Amino acid sequence: MEKQEFLKNLQEVLEVEQTLTVETNLKDLDEWDSMTAMLLIGYVSDEFGVTLTGDNIGEISTVQSVIDFIGESKFS
Amino acid sequence: MLEVESKKNILVTGATSGIGKGLVISLLQDPENIVYGIGRDEEKISGLLDKQNFKFIAYDLTDINSIENMFRDKFENVKFDGFVHCAGMEETIPITLYSPEKVLQIFQINVFSAIELLRLLSKKKYSENNASFVLLSSVMGELGQAGKVGYCASKAALLGVVKSLALELAKREIRVNAVSPGIVNTPLTSQLFQQLDAKNVDRIKDMHPMGIGKVDDVADLLCFLLSEKARWITGQNLKIDGGYSVQ
Ligand SMILES: NC(=O)c1ccc[n+]([C@@H]2O[C@H](COP(=O)([O-])OP(=O)(O)OC[C@H]3O[C@@H](n4cnc5c(N)ncnc54)[C@H](OP(=O)(O)O)[C@@H]3O)[C@@H](O)[C@H]2O)c1
Numbered sequence: 208m209e210k211q212e213f214l215k216n217l218q219e220v221l222e223v224e225q226t227l228t229v230e231t232n233l234k235d236l237d238e239w240d241s242m243t244a245m246l247l248i249g250y251v252s253d254e255f256g257v258t259l260t261g262d263n264i265g266e267i268s269t270v271q272s273v274i275d276f277i278g279e280s281k282f283s
Numbered sequence: 284m285l286e287v288e289s290k291k292n293i294l295v296t297g298a299t300s301g302i303g304k305g306l307v308i309s310l311l312q313d314p315e316n317i318v319y320g321i322g323r324d325e326e327k328i329s330g331l332l333d334k335q336n337f338k339f340i341a342y343d344l345t346d347i348n349s350i351e352n353m354f355r356d357k358f359e360n361v362k363f364d365g366f367v368h369c370a371g372m373e374e375t376i377p378i379t380l381y382s383p384e385k386v387l388q389i390f391q392i393n394v395f396s397a398i399e400l401l402r403l404l405s406k407k408k409y410s411e412n413n414a415s416f417v418l419l420s421s422v423m424g425e426l427g428q429a430g431k432v433g434y435c436a437s438k439a440a441l442l443g444v445v446k447s448l449a450l451e452l453a454k455r456e457i458r459v460n461a462v463s464p465g466i467v468n469t470p471l472t473s474q475l476f477q478q479l480d481a482k483n484v485d486r487i488k489d490m491h492p493m494g495i496g497k498v499d500d501v502a503d504l505l506c507f508l509l510s511e512k513a514r515w516i517t518g519q520n521l522k523i524d525g526g527y528s529v530q
Contacts, residue, residue: 220380242377245430248478249380261480 208254210282214270220250229271247273255281292361293509294319296344296400297369299327301469302419305498306367306505311337319358321370344370344396345388354403365509366404366416368397373471375430375478386433393437398444401459405452412455415509418445420461420520422528438463442520449518458517460508465524467496493525 214227223238225231233239233247247267248259255277259267263276274282293310297303298320304327310316311334321340322328331337340357344350371393376385397418404410423431424438442461449459466472466487472495476484488495504523507513522528 222379242429245375245377246380249376253380258477260477261483265480 208282210274213274213282216254217247217250217270217273221246227270229269229274231270232268233270233273234268251277289315290317291315291364292317292319293365293367294321294363294400294404295367295369296321296396297371297419298322298339299324301369301471302464302467302498302501302505303367303369304328304331305502306369307331307337309499309502309506310509319361319363344400345391347391347395347399350396350399351403354409358409361409362411363404363409364411364414366400366410366414367505367509368400368418370396371419371471373434373475375475376433377430378432381432389433390437390440393434394440394444397441401444401448405448405457407455410455410457412457413511413514414455414457415513416448416452416457416459417505417508418459418461420445420463422463422465422522422524424461424463424520426528445520446518453517456514458508458513460513460516460518461520462501462504462508463520463522463524464496464501465491465522465527467498467501469498490530491525491527492530496523496525 218227221243223236244264251257251259257277267273293316295303295307298307299322307318307320310318317336319338321342323343325339325341342353418441420441421438423435424442427435445459445461
């Protein structure tokens with residue numbers, strides 16, 4: 208998937224106001240809470256077949272860090 | 284002298300893991316029980332396959348339309364005294380990510396397969412009078428939790444099945460009940476805990492005043508419900524949760 212498309216999809220799934228970039232720190236978003244985390248886990252699992260664990264969510268900061276967990280190779 | 288038929292045929296779904304597997308192990312201790320276990324992955328119970336009074340049927344219960352053929356094939360001349368539906372799945376999906384296919388999938392294994400099995404088991408040719416049928420619901424059948432629309436709805440549906448069918452089968456003195464556990468230490472729970480951070484896992488454990496349960500805690504209740512000692516209990520939802528749901 209193109210990173211741009213990923214950013215757009217993520218913004219839509221997480222229903223965030225702000226335009227996301229790879230540098231956006233997800234945990235600084237006003238919308239970030241346990242439900243947003245659940246949405247992130249669900250979306251990444253559906254789209255990439257990658258299961259983010261609770262510990263992974265603890266470590267995540269920027270969108271790039273999510274991409275790193277999914278694997279850079281899955282993006283063009 | 285007339286020989287009294289004392290063997291009991293018991294059907295257990297979800298026999299390959301967690302609560303179902305624990306129940307099978309308990310039941311097999313009594314040589315009078317002939318246990319029929321349904322699951323998909325027989326490797327998980329390889330240690331049980333050579334037991335004389337255990338018969339394993341590898342079957343994917345989401346293939347609902349063929350359950351009747353499976354019965355014809357495997358249970359010719361078998362009348363069941365007991366049935367426990369332990370097969371089930373749990374998932375955490377926020378509603379905006381639920382697709383109709385995903386809703387169907389969880390209902391197929393948790394609810395629709397149970398109804399189809401019960402439809403067949405309710406026939407005289409597949410069940411003895413006085414039989415006991417038990418469905419594994421969950422405390423989530425009555426309570427709610429974020430991200431559990433599919434799980435809570437499917438477990439609540441089973442409670443409706445139990446109440447209605449208990450009345451339908453009372454004439455044959457067949458009992459139908461639900462057992463609703465809180466968190467029990469099984470592979471299903473490990474998978475759930477994996478999605479949470481350590482703080483949330485501790486929080487969930489703390490919500491169980493007597494700690495989280497063991498498989499045998501639930502298996503013992505299931506054995507009781509299958510036994511004659513429970514002969515006047517029907518249409519009920521028995522919660523077993525170390526005090527979780529009374530707070
Ligand atoms: N553990 C808990 O904390 C807890 C709490 C409340 C309620 N419950 C309920 O108790 C029941 C048993 O839970 P558990 O913890 O023992 O779960 P588990 O360890 O995950 O075992 C689930 C069982 O269901 C079988 N199964 C799943 N999908 C199937 C399919 N399509 N066809 C045939 N078999 C299928 C599995 O067979 P294979 O592995 O062979 O595929 C496995 O034997 C479930 O209904 C669950 O919702 C559990």
